[in-house]
Amino acid sequence: MSQLANQIAVVTGAGRGIGRAVALKFAAEGADVVCVSRTAENSEKVAGEIRALGRKAWAHAVDVSDAAGVAAAGEKILAECGRVDILVNNAGVTRDGLLMRMSDADWDTVLDTNLKGAFLFTKAFARAFIKQRSGRIINIASVIGLIGNAGQTNYSASKAGLIGFTKATAKELASRGVTVNALAPGFIETDMTAALKDDMKAELLKHIPLGTLGQPEDIANAALFLAAPSARYITGQVLTVDGGMVMS
Amino acid sequence: MSEKSIEERVKHIIVEQLGVKPEQISPEAKFIEDLGADSLDTVELVMALEEEFGKEIPDAEAEKLQSVGDVIRYVEGSAK
Numbered sequence: 001m002s003q004l005a006n007q008i009a010v011v012t013g014a015g016r017g018i019g020r021a022v023a024l025k026f027a028a029e030g031a032d033v034v035c036v037s038r039t040a041e042n043s044e045k046v047a048g049e050i051r052a053l054g055r056k057a058w059a060h061a062v063d064v065s066d067a068a069g070v071a072a073a074g075e076k077i078l079a080e081c082g083r084v085d086i087l088v089n090n091a092g093v094t095r096d097g098l099l100m101r102m103s104d105a106d107w108d109t110v111l112d113t114n115l116k117g118a119f120l121f122t123k124a125f126a127r128a129f130i131k132q133r134s135g136r137i138i139n140i141a142s143v144i145g146l147i148g149n150a151g152q153t154n155y156s157a158s159k160a161g162l163i164g165f166t167k168a169t170a171k172e173l174a175s176r177g178v179t180v181n182a183l184a185p186g187f188i189e190t191d192m193t194a195a196l197k198d199d200m201k202a203e204l205l206k207h208i209p210l211g212t213l214g215q216p217e218d219i220a221n222a223a224l225f226l227a228a229p230s231a232r233y234i235t236g237q238v239l240t241v242d243g244g245m246v247m248s
Numbered sequence: 249m250s251e252k253s254i255e256e257r258v259k260h261i262i263v264e265q266l267g268v269k270p271e272q273i274s275p276e277a278k279f280i281e282d283l284g285a286d287s288l289d290t291v292e293l294v295m296a297l298e299e300e301f302g303k304e305i306p307d308a309e310a311e312k313l314q315s316v317g318d319v320i321r322y323v324e325g326s327a328k
Contacts, residue, residue, distance in 0.1 A: 131292075172288065
């Protein structure tokens with residue numbers, strides 16, 4: 001099982017949750033992985049887990065919304081890895097609250113990390129992808145970007161924006177053999193959803209036909225599908241992985 | 249062996265990048281209108297020029313490079 005043999009992947013938000021699962025899955029499939037996370041401690045930890053799988057790993061502590069920091073990290077990553085084949089824009093945060101009470105700061109934090117972060121990282125590697133006439137970009141959006149959610153105007157806007165960004169980038173880079181797709185996870189058991197109250201979880205489960213929350217591995221498997229060579233003819237798509245919650 | 253002139257090097261890159269014939273290249277030839285380039289081709293052309301001449305071309309300057317002559321003049325000017 002090495003669908004990604006000798007490929008090099010960059011995963012943002014790799015320190016925990018979905019990003020960590022994606023990084024480990026890619027490594028298990030033969031990829032070397034650059035783990036990007038806001039804190040060095042988290043990215044180092046996951047990089048260590050990847051090395052234990054016998055793959056190369058690099059750890060970078062980067063705030064994905066910091067343009068200069070991302071540009072510098074991108075150059076450093078390309079210099080030390082030689083090339084990059086797959087980029088997973090996964091870094092994301094929530095700052096929930098009702099619209100009427102939402103502070104500008106909470107709006108900006110979420111949009112800057114979830115949307116601008118993906119733009120900056122994509123820009124950092126687009127040149128390399130164009131030049132090598134190949135590349136896979138996978139943006140981790142959310143079902144909330146498709147259906148909205150009360151108390152998450154900022155998060156919904158960022159994820160809907162990420163879907164638009166995915167489609168436009170897919171069109172721009174298609175002629176150079178670069179594919180760009182989005183995953184829209186439903187409710188996945190991570191630190192992010194652990195913050196939800198039990199009654200809210202029970203309410204959510206009523207709307208999930210498969211009757212259970214998803215696991216980070218469920219998203220990692222879908223990311224692997226989009227990253228693998230066999231998905232070469234898929235671009236500009238949004239794949240929903242949500243136990244059937246949103247059916248379009 | 250004599251060094252290639254800047255003009256020859258520029259023309260060589262354009263032939264390579266845009267897949268056009270050397271005889272199609274005149275100083276007046278515009279990349280998009282005359283040489284069939286799309287906007288991404290022009291970005292790649294600038295990337296190739298940056299590599300060949302080991303020098304970054306700022307976006308504001310890159311936008312002005314629309315013809316073969318524009319590029320030759322720019323590179324010759326910045327080489328001085």
